[in-house]
Amino acid sequence: xxxxxxxxxxxxxxxxxxxxxxxxxxxxxxxxxxxxxxxxxxxxxxxxxxxxxxxxxxxxxxxxxxxxxxxxxxxxxxxxxxxxxxxxxxxxxxxxxxxxxxxxxxxxxxxxxxxxxxxxxxxxxxxxxxxxxxxxxxxxxxxxxxxxxxxxxxxxxxxxxxxxxxxxxxxxxxxxxxxxxxxxxxxxxxxxxxxxxxxxxxxxxxxxxxxxxxxxxxxxxxxxxxxxxxxxxxxxxxxxxxxxxxxxxxxxxxxxxx
Amino acid sequence: xxxxxxxxxxxxxxxxxxxxxxxxxxxxxxxxxxxxxxxxxxxxxxxxxxxxxxxxxxxxxxxxxxxxxxxxxxxxxxxxxxxxxxxxxxxxxxxxxxxxxxxxxxxxxxxxxxxxxxxxxxxxxxxxxxxxxxxxxxxxxxxxxxxxxxxxxxxxxxxxxxxxxxxxxxxxxxxxxxxxxxxxxxxxxxxxxxxxxxxxxxxxxxxxxxxxxxxxxxxxxxxxxxxxxxxxxxxxxxxxxxxxxxxxxxxxxxxxxxxxxxxxxxxxxxxxxxxxxxxxxxxx
Numbered sequence: 001x002x003x004x005x006x007x008x009x010x011x012x013x014x015x016x017x018x019x020x021x022x023x024x025x026x027x028x029x030x031x032x033x034x035x036x037x038x039x040x041x042x043x044x045x046x047x048x049x050x051x052x053x054x055x056x057x058x059x060x061x062x063x064x065x066x067x068x069x070x071x072x073x074x075x076x077x078x079x080x081x082x083x084x085x086x087x088x089x090x091x092x093x094x095x096x097x098x099x100x101x102x103x104x105x106x107x108x109x110x111x112x113x114x115x116x117x118x119x120x121x122x123x124x125x126x127x128x129x130x131x132x133x134x135x136x137x138x139x140x141x142x143x144x145x146x147x148x149x150x151x152x153x154x155x156x157x158x159x160x161x162x163x164x165x166x167x168x169x170x171x172x173x174x175x176x177x178x179x180x181x182x183x184x185x186x187x188x189x190x191x192x193x194x195x196x197x198x199x200x201x202x203x204x205x206x207x208x209x210x211x212x213x214x215x216x217x218x219x220x221x222x223x224x225x226x227x228x229x230x231x232x233x234x235x236x237x238x239x240x241x242x243x244x245x246x247x248x249x250x251x252x253x254x255x256x257x258x
Numbered sequence: 259x260x261x262x263x264x265x266x267x268x269x270x271x272x273x274x275x276x277x278x279x280x281x282x283x284x285x286x287x288x289x290x291x292x293x294x295x296x297x298x299x300x301x302x303x304x305x306x307x308x309x310x311x312x313x314x315x316x317x318x319x320x321x322x323x324x325x326x327x328x329x330x331x332x333x334x335x336x337x338x339x340x341x342x343x344x345x346x347x348x349x350x351x352x353x354x355x356x357x358x359x360x361x362x363x364x365x366x367x368x369x370x371x372x373x374x375x376x377x378x379x380x381x382x383x384x385x386x387x388x389x390x391x392x393x394x395x396x397x398x399x400x401x402x403x404x405x406x407x408x409x410x411x412x413x414x415x416x417x418x419x420x421x422x423x424x425x426x427x428x429x430x431x432x433x434x435x436x437x438x439x440x441x442x443x444x445x446x447x448x449x450x451x452x453x454x455x456x457x458x459x460x461x462x463x464x465x466x467x468x469x470x471x472x473x474x475x476x477x478x479x480x481x482x483x484x485x486x487x488x489x490x491x492x493x494x495x496x497x498x499x500x501x502x503x504x505x506x507x508x509x510x511x512x513x514x515x516x517x518x519x520x521x522x523x524x525x526x527x528x529x530x531x532x533x534x535x536x537x538x539x540x541x542x
Contacts, residue, residue: 083460128452130459131425131482138424140484143459 003159005192005231007113010034010069017050018073021105021124021160026053029069033061036110038122062112062119070113075106075162075197076121076232077185080142083130085180087147092176092206097169102148102183103161106190106197109232124160132182141182148181162190162197165222172208181246187217190232193225204246213246276330280323288319306373309389355410359393362409366390372419379418380407425458426488428481430496432465433474435509440467440475446506447479450498456487457495473513 004018010029018025024044026037037053037060048054084102092098105125111118127142149155152163166183170176181204188199200221205214221227295315300308328335367390372378376387378397383405385397395412397405420426434443444465451463458481466478479499483491503510 126455128455128457128459129484131461131484133424135425135461136423140424 003195004073004108005075007070007072010071012069015051020108021158022126023108023122023124023160024048024053025108025122026057027071027110032067033063034069034071034112034119035059035061036120040126042126060120064112065115065117068112068114071119072111072113072116074109074111074232075190076109077104077162077188077190077199077235078107078123078127078142079121079186079235080129080140081132081182081184081186082127082142082144083132083180084144084146084148084183086178087149090178092168092170092178094170094173094175097167098150098178100148100150100166100168101152102144102164102166103146103152103155103158104144104164104183104185104199105146106160106162139182144183157196159195159197162199163222164188164199165201167201167203167218169203169205171205172211174208176206184215186235187237189230189234191221191225191227191229192231193222193229197231198222198225206246215246273330273332277327280326280330284319284323284326288316288323291319292316304373305375306370306390309374310367355408356393359409362413363390363392363394365413366395366409371417372422376422377420379420380412380415383407384420420488421485424485425461425482426485427461428483428488428491428495430479430481430499431468432477432479432499433471433510434477434503435511436475438475438508440477442506443477443508446502446508447477447499450495450502451479451481454481454491454495454498456483456490458482458484474511 004020008016008027010016010027012029014028016027018027022041024039024041026035028035037057039053039057044054044057053059082102082104084104086100090098105123105127107121107123109118109121125145127145130141130143132138132141146161148166164183164185168176168178168181183202185199188202191198191200198221201218203214203216203218205216207213292312292315296308296312298308299311325335328338372387374387374389377384378387380397383397383399385399385403385405388396388398390409394406394408397407399405432443432447434440447465448463451457452459457463461482463482464478464480466480468476468478470476479495481491481495500510502508
């Protein structure tokens with residue numbers, strides 16, 4: 001696995017090439033500017049050169065303070081919540097708690113190492129967007145192509161996916177039909193452990209279909225991971241918990257009528 | 259000899275000076291506070307509330323300044339208010355339209371069918387709401403025209419707010435030839451929707467069999483998008499459908515008439531004959 005996280009010293013005219021997920025990235029330093037070019041596999045021919053981007057990919061150029069030529073590449077969570085489907089439809093009976101794992105495609109953040117000035121953020125996989133909510137209110141999310149699983153045993157490691165442990169607790173008197181849910185990632189940190197990326201735990205407490213669920217960022221790290229292994233801080237200030245709609249989308253098929 | 263002191267007493271000079279000071283000091287402060295209120299509420303809430311706050315501050319402040327100036331001039335408010343009733347009736351008759359617009363403006367602010375920065379359609383005019391004022395609503399159309407619509411007219415007319423709700427549907431009319439497999443067309447259209455960067459996965463895109471047309475099967479291709487991206491979906495998805503159909507050999511028919519020649523869907527056989535050199539004139 002290619003490890004791209006960390007600081008990269010760009011030399012004049014020398015091109016650094018990185019490939020993460022579907023993203024291809026070229027970086028260089030020229031004319032006292034940082035040059036970045038990126039493209040996705042679907043936009044590129046089969047054989048691409050690591051030495052220089054194809055003609056159809058254009059460079060973005062930044063003039064930096066003090067002509068800084070060292071950049072930092074960090075993994076970050078996507079900038080929106082994600083709608084994650086369960087591997088299979090699961091019914092969670094009342095007073096039951098389950099643990100699941102969602103694997104989320106990461107974004108990469110490129111910043112100037114000297115002053116932490118953010119140049120750009122790029123998704124490693126292009127995700128389509130979806131609406132979570134009703135026709136009159138809700139939130140824009142990404143549609144995760146990965147599934148939420150009960151276990152990660154036997155699953156291939158992917159450098160562009162961060163594994164997120166989630167505990168779902170059904171505190172209602174009714175069955176929770178767990179098929180998909182809105183996973184809010186903006187307050188999660190990211191940790192590197194044995195060449196894999198992990199997030200701290202999220203706990204979701206279901207109180208019934210007509211009530212908001214409590215989403216609690218417990219800050220609990222998966223076994224074996226220590227806080228020193230953090231590679232990315234949360235996008236938003238850590239909030240202990242929030243009450244929000246997580247399971248039921250409320251969009252019904254009435255819109256087929258007209 | 260002209261004696262100024264005969265006409266202007268010391269007391270009057272004092273009054274004029276006081277009034278001038280009030281106007282010179284208060285009006286700039288009023289404008290500054292109005293600007294601050296507009297910026298503060300726009301930043302904290304929305305441009306709509308910024309506009310409302312600025313108007314509230316300005317007109318309240320203006321009334322205070324006018325009352326203060328009148329006090330300085332020794333004009334009592336009580337008889338004025340009494341006279342205002344009579345004058346109001348007279349003015350009301352004289353300026354029914356303006357008063358109606360003012361009242362309509364108050365209703366618009368209270369009812370909030372739209373806010374500043376919303377995109378609305380009134381009659382045949384579509385534009386972005388720039389401001390909701392005492393007498394009228396100002397719009398900027400997409401071809402950059404300034405349109406002033408009296409409040410009274412808006413109250414009486416159907417208004418469509420295109421950005422009130424967060425998501426909107428775009429309905430593309432797609433026609434394909436009768437020979438095409440509808441299942442295959444449906445798959446291709448869903449693929450186009452999936453690959454369009456502005457369309458939403460949920461609510462799911464839909465393909466509705468609309469009608470057996472005279473020359474084609476007509477389908478309704480319905481795609482949802484965030485309200486802000488609706489125009490982008492409209493501008494991209496139809497082009498993408500055409501490109502996909504061309505790539506996959508799906509025929510988009512133009513209006514035509516087929517002569518039935520005895521077997522299903524077979525066109526009238528036509529043979530093109532070319533005239534050879536040794537053909538005699540008059541030979542057909």
